[in-house]
Amino acid sequence: MLRVDEGLYALRVGAIAGKLGEIAGMAVPVAQVSTPFAEDDDGVEIVASFPQRGPWLDNEGGTVILRSPTGGGLVIVTVYGGAEHQSSEISLDLQRLDGTEDPVEEPGPTVEEPRPTVEQPGLIVTRPTGGPAPAATEARDVSTEILLHIERTGDRLFPGRGWVGALGRRMRIEAFSIRPLERLVPSDIEMKGFLPNGGETPWVPGGVLCGTRGRGLPLTGFAVRVVPQRADRFEVVYQGSFFAGGISQMHQNGAPCRAATADDPLEAINVRLIDRAGEPE
DSSP states (O other): EEEOOOOOEEEEEEOOOOOOOOTEEEEOOOEEEEOOOTTTTTTTTEEEESSSSSSEEEETOOEEEEEEOOOOOEEEEEEEEOOSSSSOOOEEEEEEEEOOOOOSSOOOOOOOOOEEETTTTTTEEHHHHHHHOOOSSSSSSOEEEEEEEETTEEEEEEEEEEEEEEETTTOOOOEEEEEOOOOSSSGEEEEEEOOOOOOOOOOETTSSSSSSSSSSOOOEEEEEEEEEEGGEEEEEEEEETTTTEEEEOOEEOOEEEOSSSSSSOOEEEEHHHHHHHOOOO
């Protein structure tokens, strides 16, 4: 049982040890992610899960996206197997997607965060990061806006804070564009998109659409970098969420962000443009 503070989280469940078998028609070992009953229907919500759909994860594990209400809530992870299976601790990794606080430690004094905003259709989400403004000498994020061209939805413009796209809803991103709103001009960053069957776009400057419109070609990955003459002060870190592969590791400064499975469509991105100096120009 895990205590989860208010916010949006990714719970990664590791591989489950044990001999594969079947009990009453159910393949084992298997894990179930569930939430206790909440009388006011204000408990933790399971927003999405992958690679399987729903709360059940096979022996290879997977990732579940959770939204926890004001005041937090509880999540239960249960492993099922036969009597002959040796019990062992399962690997769990709980990571916050809309902020930087550690979700496992007891919370100290916090700054109240805005409630997440959700646009329909397809759970188009953007998650603000809360907390006090950093000191002038600290690294700080550069404000951006991100344009996504999403299948069946068209062009959607988002504030570039946290995850943007159809997280967990299998709506393919076909093109994207990132534009800095301060301290950098669009041409100070460059973007690349990866396409099915090994295709890729050239590097294009910020503010220009990277990808395709109207061709039914999903992005299967992307990369972002700061131009060399500005890279001494600024950097960019990013990750993607894919249909089958789930949420990727964090990448930075032009490294390709792609799923392990070939041609796995991209459904959401999380991009941070960082000013190491933290001083406005």
